[in-house]
Amino acid sequence: xxxxxxxxxxxxxxxxxxxxxxxxxxxxxxxxxxxxxxxxxxxxxxxxxxxxxxxxxxxxxxxxxxxxxxxxxxxxxxxx
Amino acid sequence: xxxxxxxxxxxxxxxxxxxxxxxxxxxxxxxxxxxxxxxxxxxxxxxxxxxxxxxxxxxxxxxxxxxxxxxxxxxxxxxxxxxxxxxxxxxxxxxxxxxxxxxxxxxxxxxxxxxxxxxxxxxxxxxxxxxxxxxxxxxxxxxxxxxxxxxxxxxxxxxxxxxxxxxxxxxxxxxxxxxxxxxxxxxxxxxxxxxxxxxxxxxxxxxxxxxxxxxxxxxxxxxxxxxxxxxxxxxxxxxxxxxxxxxxxxxxxxxxxxxxxxxxxxxxxxxxxxxxxxxxxxxxxxxxxxxxxxxxxxxxxxxxxxxxxxxxxxxxxxxxxxxxxxxxxxxxxxxxxxxxxxxxxxxxxxxxxxxxxxxxxxxxxxxxxxxxxxxxxxxxxxxxxxxxxxxxxxxxxxxxxx
Ligand SMILES: Cc1cc2nc3c(=O)[nH]c(=O)nc-3n(C[C@H](O)[C@H](O)[C@H](O)COP(=O)(O)OP(=O)(O)OC[C@H]3O[C@@H](n4cnc5c(N)ncnc54)[C@H](O)[C@@H]3O)c2cc1C
Ligand SMILES: [Zn+2]
Numbered sequence: 001x002x003x004x005x006x007x008x009x010x011x012x013x014x015x016x017x018x019x020x021x022x023x024x025x026x027x028x029x030x031x032x033x034x035x036x037x038x039x040x041x042x043x044x045x046x047x048x049x050x051x052x053x054x055x056x057x058x059x060x061x062x063x064x065x066x067x068x069x070x071x072x073x074x075x076x077x078x079x080x
Numbered sequence: 081x082x083x084x085x086x087x088x089x090x091x092x093x094x095x096x097x098x099x100x101x102x103x104x105x106x107x108x109x110x111x112x113x114x115x116x117x118x119x120x121x122x123x124x125x126x127x128x129x130x131x132x133x134x135x136x137x138x139x140x141x142x143x144x145x146x147x148x149x150x151x152x153x154x155x156x157x158x159x160x161x162x163x164x165x166x167x168x169x170x171x172x173x174x175x176x177x178x179x180x181x182x183x184x185x186x187x188x189x190x191x192x193x194x195x196x197x198x199x200x201x202x203x204x205x206x207x208x209x210x211x212x213x214x215x216x217x218x219x220x221x222x223x224x225x226x227x228x229x230x231x232x233x234x235x236x237x238x239x240x241x242x243x244x245x246x247x248x249x250x251x252x253x254x255x256x257x258x259x260x261x262x263x264x265x266x267x268x269x270x271x272x273x274x275x276x277x278x279x280x281x282x283x284x285x286x287x288x289x290x291x292x293x294x295x296x297x298x299x300x301x302x303x304x305x306x307x308x309x310x311x312x313x314x315x316x317x318x319x320x321x322x323x324x325x326x327x328x329x330x331x332x333x334x335x336x337x338x339x340x341x342x343x344x345x346x347x348x349x350x351x352x353x354x355x356x357x358x359x360x361x362x363x364x365x366x367x368x369x370x371x372x373x374x375x376x377x378x379x380x381x382x383x384x385x386x387x388x389x390x391x392x393x394x395x396x397x398x399x400x401x402x403x404x405x406x407x408x409x410x411x412x413x414x415x416x417x418x419x420x421x422x423x424x425x426x427x428x429x430x431x432x433x434x435x436x437x438x439x440x441x442x443x444x445x446x447x448x449x450x451x452x453x454x455x456x457x458x459x460x461x462x463x464x465x466x467x468x469x470x471x472x473x474x475x476x477x478x479x480x481x482x
Pocket of ligand 2: 060
């Protein structure tokens with residue numbers, strides 16, 4: 001379904017106005033600096049379930065927001 | 081698969097054994113094709129395919145079935161050309177009617193940069209074994225008279241590329257043909273069997289844990305589509321995959337014959353006609369990473385509008401159905417196949433929005449890798465370690481849709 005993101009500044013807006021900002025989660029036990037760089041650049045947590053993510057409202061207020069969303073069914077819990 | 085289909089398709093079910101030579105996780109096209117090629121090319125039949133729902137219930141039964149080799153980089157052109165050729169022989173080989181139909185694919189350009197890209201595509205394709213020609217607007221009109229060359233006044237068609245081998249096939253029939261062919265030779269397929277963990281001895285994978293108990297295996301292959309991150313985690317791997325929904329829809333019956341597959345570089349939609357006469361239309365992924373199978377009105381509105389811009393006859397049709405699959409998107413828009421660094425654990429993923437066409441060659445090559453232990457030359461560039469080696473295979477312009 002087209003996701004509607006409740007922007008705290010602009011109200012409910014379609015996801016197409018936003019840019020997704022991946023929050024890299026490089027595991028602590030990865031210690032080799034090169035391996036950490038590769039992980040940060042390419043590897044994805046890709047969680048299925050409730051997750052916290054960052055979105056940039058590119059075609060709106062041009063501010064970042066933090067979204068709590070369940071990636072299993074796109075239910076949104078909070079946006080700030 | 082319902083009872084009616086089970087009677088039509090000759091599948092025989094078994095109780096799971098305690099161990100197999102090879103366990104394949106995921107009964108989509110890639111898992112089934114790997115099993116089929118292990119059995120037919122290498123005589124390896126002590127194989128099980130474990131599918132948590134029903135075979136073909138994932139993306140392999142939800143796609144828009146475009147088969148083509150007109151990719152933008154040499155490694156991809158060679159690989160997909162192999163798959164296009166295997167598809168052309170698949171009916172004869174399996175003795176099953178998969179409704180394979182050669183249609184030709186037009187990829188339209190609406191900007192000067194787009195025209196350059198289509199010229200480059202034609203060159204790269206020709207150089208690496210796929211047939212693609214640059215075509216002028218006049219030639220486009222001959223191949224697809226339905227196209228409005230003015231693009232509704234806003235998206236003029238300035239040129240394009242034509243790929244005569246572009247084809248479609250009935251997705252379910254492809255899945256079933258491979259499943260039957262594998263089963264006939266002794267492969268077991270277990271539906272409603274979910275893999276919940278991997279069995280390990282030290283760093284080696286020795287089998288899988290399922291919701292029906294453990295199964296030991298000499299080799300385990302992950303072919304689980306958009307759910308690969310979970311499988312990777314079981315093996316202790318982090319993967320460069322993000323899962324995105326991809327939607328498509330069909331209209332009611334269009335009485336006239338619409339022969340080719342038509343795609344647009346700028347408008348990011350593509351259309352073809354099914355054997356039933358429906359117009360089948362798809363586009364790019366939803367922007368949010370998600371495992372949600374919900375379809376939405378926004379997609380219909382936006383995609384239908386773009387399609388009608390180039391194919392005005394669509395205005396007279398009605399939308400019948402829409403649906404969604406969840407796609408394993410890789411950062412460079414190329415697939416990931418081969419060894420993983422974890423002993424006995426193999427992977428085929430990153431099929432994103434474009435892996436249906438790859439089912440025959442993907443399975444053939446994965447089977448060769450498992451049977452011989454050596455990565456075949458055709459898929460060596462697509463190895464998982466390409467990201468760490470700084471050898472990514474960027475091809476978004478060719479793989480963003482269909
Ligand atoms: C709308 C849409 C249109 C598309 N159009 C095209 C197109 O025109 N041309 C093209 O080439 N490609 C297209 N694709 C892409 C193509 O469908 C896929 O890339 C391809 O089907 C992938 O096959 P697969 O076998 O890897 O995955 P899937 O077919 O998704 O199979 C994976 C299977 O694994 C099972 N599974 C998952 N987790 C587990 C577990 N833990 N245990 C057991 N089983 C599990 C799932 O239930 C599923 O059946 C499209 C996709 C979509 C969604
Ligand atoms: Zn805003």
